[in-house]
Amino acid sequence: MALFRRKQDTETGPLVVLKVEGMHCSSCGLSIDDELEEVPGVRSASTDVRSGRSTVRLDETAAVDTDALVAAVHRAGDYTARPAE
Template sequence: MVLLVAVWTLGSGLRLGGWWPTASTPAVAAEATAAQAVVTNPDGSQTITIQARTTSYTPAAITATAGVPTALVVATSNTDGCIRAFVIADLGIQKILPTTGKTTIDLGNHKPGRLDYTCGWACTPARSPSSSPPSRVPGPPPPGDDLVTTRMEFAVTGMHCNSCGLLIDDEIEELPGVTSSTTDVRKERAVVELTDTIPAERIVAAIAEAGYSGTPPA
């Protein structure tokens, strides 16, 4: 007797679309096998784990059972650049991955078919006239109506897409005393609003933590 199980494919739009990040090759993506990436849990649900490295996602194509509750775990380890902007466009999902850690995404009970994931570079090219930066969820307003802020502007190099700006803003806004950071990829600058005095070097270090180079104001 042959048991037929409906399946669906989770694949990297980078590889399946014929696009490979710098220094990446099919051999790199093959390091993690698709079979090892899917685990069936005791409750019948399944967990898919992929590795997000600075140059690629691995595995690049995974086959999973359809109609089963599915969690996707994206693991990072000293990962830099746009790979950290993880996008599943068909589900409206965009996550900024930590440099090192694990991010769990609920995919629900996916029907048979195909679901692609990409990095922000493949999804939102910075110089496409029709593209716009992915929306950010604004944080809570700072307490007090008479709060005085100062502004610092930094030159930033190494960016090539809107998600690069999101990664930079995410790092800068983690600093105490920063109320907002707005990075313009085309103008190659980051405008930072502050409520406390923060050495420019700390902001430059945050930009470097995101994987880019920043220059403090003259």
């Protein structure tokens, strides 16, 4: 049995955390990550299904609108997202 470890986040840049609803499994999280990482200015995305949160790392000089991130989550499937408080 192989063990997989998530790489440690050593990147810099602004973080945006989204609260995501409608996820059921790890595949949901991966689909959301893929869509978020397609948004220009997004460096990386990591979605935790258990906590219902997506953490998005932006490029240092990116001007990414939160609405674009929410739309990307919706494109991934029947999910809703909003900025986490």
